[in-house]
Amino acid sequence: MFSSRTDMWETPQDLFDELNSEFHFTLDVCAVQGNAKCEKFYTPDDDGLSQPWDGVVWCNPPYGRDIGKWILTASIASGARGATVVMLLPARTDTRWFHDFIYQKGRVEVRFLRGRLKFGNSKNSAPFPSMVVVFRPTS
Template sequence: MNSAVFYSSKTDMWATPQDFFDALDAEFHFTLDACAVKENAKCEAYYTPEQDGLDQPWTGRVWCNPPYGRNVGQWVKKAHDTASGGGFVVMLLPARTDTRWFHDYIYGKTEVRFIKGRLKFGSCQNAAPFPSMVVIFGGEHKNE
């Protein structure tokens, strides 16, 4: 498998920068990566595209950096629904505050941390062409 495609602008999959993830993992202690490929999975337990994380149960402390294409709203809804059922999910998302999914499932319902500057995903040499945000779905979460 040519993993370089997962880090290029020819895909909607953007691999989370490891140091960025490590800082969040130190705070939240993730147990499941809901959307990964073997080459970029951030947790021991993870769902691949073939397993389709949207169709799987999200349990434990979930990390999700979903594909940023047209279906990103489905991933956000899944995180919202998981948290509504008592679960806990942290997502890395493009900061698209003008979208329906942002207003329906994030704005006023979650903790949002806008990222200063632009992230460099995977092995990209240049920063992303979009701003990013971390969205925390779920109740009390620090140091659990």
């Protein structure tokens, strides 16, 4: 399920634990039943893009064509709803979504991760670099 044949990559637990100790997440908006990182979470059946994102949100979205929708929703949730949204994303600095919603935006912090992550229980590293993006609330 979490291989290069899919756009879903399971969050490495040690990375999540480190970020959770800093942010204290209350909601995982993009999970499947077996890998949810928070007590409250949305699965594909819930359609996390159409649900409210409140509190301190964790999001490791599918890395396919719709990734920009997840990033736009994070930006809106942090601006209009006052949520803090932390996302694990592929470091694709040449994309429209990176420039439209992340790069040089006032409330957005980018943390490029050194090396390549091993997602889920994979023995191999990802074929791409990763970054953590933090969308801070406007207030």
